Amino acid sequence: MKTEAPISAIVSFWLLTALFAVGFSALAVRLKEEQVDLAAEHLREMDSQSFRLVQTTGLRGRIFDRHGIPLAVNRLSRSIVVNPEAYRAVKKGDTTEALLMAAISELVPVVGRAPSVGEAGMRRHLRQALARPLVVWRDVSDEELARFSERSMDFPGFDCVADAERLYPQGRVAAHVVGRVGRDRFPTDSGDEKMNFVDKELCGREGIELQYDDYLRGMPGRERLLVDARGFATSRSVVVEPQNGFDLTLTLDLRLQRAAERQLRGWRGACVALDPRDGAVRVLASSPAFDPNDCVPIFRSEVYERYAKDPEKPLLNRATAGTYAPGSTYKPITALAGLRTGHGAAETYECTGAYEIGEMRIRCTRTWGHGELDLAHAMRESCNPYFCALGVSSGTNALVSVSRMFGLGARTGIDFPTDAAGVVPDAAWKASRSADQKWRLGDLAQMSIGQGQLLATPLQMARVAAALGTGALAVPHLNAALSPDLRPLPLPADHLAAVRRGMRLVVEGGTGRLAGEGVDARVIGKTGTAQVGMGATLRKNTWFIAYAEPTATSRTQEPLALAMVVENGESGGGTTAPMVAAVLRAFYNGEGAQ
C-alpha cells in the first residue's frame, strides 16, 4: 500500500478543464442539432400540437313546392353546451370528468330534464374532443332555457348556443317525397390539412333530402382552435366561413298533393300525377305517411320501431317502391301490341264470358259475356276475354316490347332514391325464377290483362298514362330545375288515337265513368282491378290511370297524367275513379283551394 503524490494543481486544472470542454461541447453540439438543424421540424410539431382544425357546417338548403310553399325549412334550435376548459382539474385528485358530471347533475333539476348525452358519450367527448363544447341538452324549450338562464351565472362554462334543426311545416303531407334527415359527420378531404374535429351535420336519409343531399348541404367551413398541451381550447379563429346549402324548388304541387292525400286517407295506396309534357311530378303521394318531424333532432329508436313495426308500413313509399299488378290499366298496352302486330281497331271478338286456354279459364266481368266487341268497346267494358285473345294472338315479344316502350320493367330514372323497376315477365324471366317453370300461353293471357307476374309502380303507371296521352315517354323528375327528357314513342299516331278513343269511352259511360264526374277537363282513363292472392286471402288492388287536358274554362291550362292505386278496394271504377275525379277537380275546378 503506497502513498501517492497528489496530482499537481496545474495538471488537475487542465484535466478538469478538458472534461468541462468535452461536456460543454457535447451540449453545444446537441443543442445545435435541435435548434438549428431540426428547428423547422420542431416548429411544425409545435403547430400540430397547438392547433386543431374544426370542420363547421352551414345552414341546410330549404325545399319548396313549385309555388314556393315550404316543405322543409330550418328552425332555430337552442342547446345548452358546456366548455370543458371551465372544468379543468386544478386540485389534486380532481378530474375534469368528475367536476363536469357534478355540475351537470346539479343542473338537471334546474333545466328539468335528463341530459341528451349519456355518461359514456360525455366521457368519449372529453377523451376525443376536449377542445370542443359538449352539447348537454339539445334543442331546449323556452321554459327550460328560461330556468337555465336564471341560474347560469352559478355554472361557469355552460352556455346556450343556437343551432339549426330541420322543420317540416307540412308534417305528414308529402313526407315520402321530402324524406327525412339524420345527423352524421362528413369529413372533407382537404388533402394537406387533417380535420381534428368534424361537427355532426344534418344529412339526408330518405327522399329528396337524400337525393339532393350534397346540393342542400352546402360547403363546410373551417375553424382553427388554439389548444394547450392537455387539449383544452384557449382561443379560436375562423379560417373559412361555411357556405349555406342551396334551396331546392320541386315540381310538386302541394295543393294537389294535399288533395290526393285527402282522398287516400284511411286507405293504403298511392297516387302519382305528372305533367305529361315534361315528366314533372305534381303529386307523389303514399298512404299512410309518417311525420318527418319525428326524426328531429334525432330519430329515437322507439319512434322508429313504432313506424317500422306498423303493419300499414307508413315508412314504405308506395308511389315509387310499391310494385303492384297493374290489372286492366295495362290493357291499353295490350291494345297497342295488338295494333302493332296487325290487328285492326275495328276487328271484333265475341266475348262469351270467359276465355279458355289450356286448363286455364279466365272469366270476364260480365258472366254471360259482352258479345261482339271492337277495341274501343272492349276497353270501355274492360273485357278480359277480348284482351286475352288479343294478347295471345300478338305474342309475348310484341307485348314485352311495347311494355318496354312505356318504361315498364325498368327504373324510370326519376331523381329520387327509390325507383322500383317492377317486372315485365317473359320466357327468360320465368326460367330464371325456377328451372322447371315454362312460359305458357296461360302466362301470356294473364299478362295481357295486367295480371300474373306483371308488376309496376304507381309512378310507372302515371308515366304510362302520360305517354298514352302525349305519345312521348318522359323521364319523371322532381327538381324543377331539371330540363325535361322526352322521347316520342315509336308507335303510329293512329294506333295511339284508337287507344285514346277507347280510354275516352271508359270515362264517358264505361267502367270509369265516375272519374270524369264534374271535372272541368277532358279526361280519358282506364280502370284496373288486380286480384292478388287466392281464396281467403284474395284481395283487390284497384287502379285508375287518367290523362286530362284542360278545357277553355279550366282553372289551369296544364294537362295532367295520373295513376292511383288503392289496396283492398272494391273495383277500379267504383273505388279509385271517384278519388281520381276529386283530385282532378282540385286541379281543374279549383276545388278545396286554400
Next chain:
Amino acid sequence: MKGFLLRFNWVSFLSMLALVAIGALVLASAGAARESAVMAAKWKEMLWTAAFGLVLYFALALVDYRIVLDWLSAPAYAFSLLLLVAVLAVGTVQFGGRRWLWFFQPSEISKLCVIAFVAQLFGGGVERFRGQFGFRGLVVAAAAAGVPCVLILLEPDLGTALTLVPAVLVMLLAAGVWRKGLVALLAVGCVCVAALLGAVHEAERPGVSPERRAAILRYVPLREHQVSRVKTFLFPETDRMDSGYNLRQATMTIGSGGLVGKGYRRGECIRRRLLPPMGIMNDFIFCVWAEEMGYLRGSLALLALFALLSVSTAWTAVVAGEGRGRLVALGMATLVFAHVYVNIGMSLGLVPITGLPLPFLSLGRTFLVTVLCGLGLVQSVSLHREEKQ
C-alpha cells in the same frame, strides 16, 4: 487593497452575477406562463434569496477559508447528516421523493458540506491522514462521501447523488487518494451502471412478456419511476407517454427556439403549456431560456457563462497553492459543471431524466444559497491564497 482586487476572481464573480441576473429574467418569464400570481412573483423571491446568498458569499470570501474549514467543516458535515436523517424521518413528500424539511432541502446543503468535509480531510488539514491516503484513505473517503450519498439516494434523489459523486471523485483523485483503488472503484461503478442499463434494456425491450420483465426488474434496485426514465433514455422513440412525453416536449421546446429564439416572454411552447408547466421553473427551466432566446443568444451564451464560471472556479485550484483550497475549488467547479451537464443533457436525451436544478436559473432557494456559499468559499481561496516566493 490592490492585492485584494488582483486576487479577487473577477471572472468567476462576474459570470456568477450574470447568471443570477439571467435566472431572475427567465424565472419572470416562466412564472408569467404559469398563470399564477404566486409563480409570477417567484423571480423577486429568488432575487432576494440571491441577495441573501451574496451576503453569505462575501462573508465567506472575506474570512480565511482555512478558519472556516477548521471550525465549520466537521460540525457542518455532522449537522447535514443529521438533517438528511431527519428529512427521511419527518420530511415532506413531493413528487415521489421525501426531500423537504420545512422550507429547505437538506440534500442541497449536504453537497457543500460533503465537499468542504472531504477537502478538510484530504487537503492536508487533518494531521492523521496527511500523506497517507492509501487504502485507509479510500475507506475514510468512501465513508465520508458514501454515507450522505446513501441517505440522499434513500429520499430518493438520484440527481443529487449523481452530481456529488463526480465532485468527490475529482477531489479524491486530485488529493492522491489510493488511485488504483479509486480507478477500480470507478470501474466497478461503470460496470454496475452498465449492468443496470443492460438489465432495464432487457426488461423493457419491445416484445418482452410482463412476467419476464417483472422477473428481471426484481433484481434491479430502481423504483418504477426511475425504471421508466431509464427506459425513456434507452428507447426515446417507444415511450411516447409519461416520461417520454416530457423528454419529447422538452426537446421540441428547445428546438423550436431555432437560431435566434422567439423573443423574451414569447415562448409559445411554454405559454401554450405544451411543455408540462409543472417543470418549467425547475428541471426544465433551460427549455424556457432556449426557446425564447434561441441557439446563439440563449443556449451558447448560457453555456459560455457556465463554462467561464466552472473553468475560473477550477483555476482557483491552481492559484490556491495549498491542498484544501485546491480541493474546494475543484469540487465546486465539478459540482457546478455536473449540474449544468445533467440538467441540460436530460432535456436533450443525453442523460436520463432526473430532477436536478440548473444553478442560478431553477427555482430553489436552498440550492441557490448553497452554490453561492460554495463559490464564496472558493473566492476566499482565491483571496487568501498562499503566495509563492
